[in-house]
Structure formats: C-alpha cells, structure tokens
Amino acid sequence: xxxxxxxxxxAKKNSALKFWIGGFFIxxxxxxxxxxxxxxxxxxxxxxxxxxxxxxxxxxxxxxxQGLLVRKTKNYSAIIENxxxxxxxxxxxxxxxxxSSEENVVxxxxxxxxxxxxxxxxxxxxxxxxxxxxxxxEKTKNINxxxxxxxxxxxxxxxxxxxxxxxxxxxxxxxxxN
Ligand SMILES: [Zn+2]
Numbered sequence: 001x002x003x004x005x006x007x008x009x010x011a012k013k014n015s016a017l018k019f020w021i022g023g024f025f026i027x028x029x030x031x032x033x034x035x036x037x038x039x040x041x042x043x044x045x046x047x048x049x050x051x052x053x054x055x056x057x058x059x060x061x062x063x064x065x066q067g068l069l070v071r072k073t074k075n076y077s078a079i080i081e082n083x084x085x086x087x088x089x090x091x092x093x094x095x096x097x098x099x100s101s102e103e104n105v106v107x108x109x110x111x112x113x114x115x116x117x118x119x120x121x122x123x124x125x126x127x128x129x130x131x132x133x134x135x136x137x138e139k140t141k142n143i144n145x146x147x148x149x150x151x152x153x154x155x156x157x158x159x160x161x162x163x164x165x166x167x168x169x170x171x172x173x174x175x176x177x178n
Contacts, residue, residue, distance in 0.1 A: 076112070
C-alpha cells in the first residue's frame with residue numbers, strides 16, 4: 001500500500017481553499033439572506049439566498065472532511081507501514097490503533113481508495129482485513145532477501161550484510177563491503 005503524494009497534496013490545498021472561501025462566503029451570504037428577510041424581499045430572492053447559503057455550508061463542510069481524510073491517510077499509512085511485511089492488517093487492529101470504530105476504519109479506507117489517496121490495497125470485507133497488493137509484498141520480501149552472508153577479510157567472521165552497503169564487522173569492527 002502506498003500514499004499517492006500528488007493526490008494528497010492537491011487534496012490538502014483544495015480542502016483549505018474550500019474551507020476558507022466557503023467559510024468567508026457563508027458569512028456574507030448569510031448576512032445578505034438576513035437582510036432579504038428583514039426587508040421582506042420576494043420569496044424568489046429568499047429561496048435563492050437560502051440555496052446559496054446552504055451550498056456554501058456544504059462546500060465548507062466538504063473542505064473540513066477532505067482535510068480530515070488527508071490527515072487520517074497519513075496517520076493510517078504510518079501505522080500500516082509496520083504491517084507491510086505481513087501483507088495484511090485486521091481492521092479491528094487498525095481501529096484499536098487509531099482509537100476509532102472498526103466500521104469507521106473501513107469507511108475511511110474505502111474513501112481513501114475511492115479518492116485515490118492510497119493504492120496497492122483492498123478491503124477484504126469477509127475477513128475484515130486490509131490486504132496489500134502482492135507487488136508490494138514481493139518488494140518487501142526482496143528487500144529482506146538482499147542480505148547476504150559476507151566473510152570478514154580480517155577475522156573470518158560471518159556477517160549478514162545488505163547488498164550494496166558497507167558495514168563494520170560485528171566481531172572485529174573492520175570494514176566489510178557487500
Ligand atoms: Zn571481522
């Protein structure tokens with residue numbers, strides 16, 4: 001499972017825009033609406049004013065929700081990072097770790113997938129799990145497999161060394177390259 005950084009950054013900007021612009025116009029459209037009502041304007045104007053007012057509330061709430069989902073996506077992804085090598089995580093575990101209900105966790109993940117904030121994961125509704133794509137799992141496995149036993153040229157001790165890295169021998173401290 002991975003975060004779609006592009007989408008997340010755009011969503012963050014959009015949510016702030018909706019919140020501030022929506023919020024600003026709620027105030028002005030609200031006061032216009034109150035004026036209309038006080039001045040006994042026609043029903044048409046009052047209806048239009050009300051629709052405007054309600055749409056702006058919707059936009060603002062939408063912005064708040066989007067912002068919260070972005071925050072949750074980052075939070076979930078940090079937790080899920082620890083489960084990547086298992087290839088899956090139970091939704092009740094995620095619920096416990098995020099101090100939320102299992103139902104909410106599923107709803108959030110669904111929304112994250114739908115909005116493409118995350119990819120490489122799906123919800124297994126029957127077994128109540130979030131399953132990560134095999135590709136991701138393979139990658140993790142490959143990384144684990146990239147350790148090789150290297151014999152220290154100085155003391156002859158066997159060290160587990162990540163491919164392409166340089167470490168100190170765990171027995172004598174001399175430099176070992178793999
Ligand atoms: Zn050594």
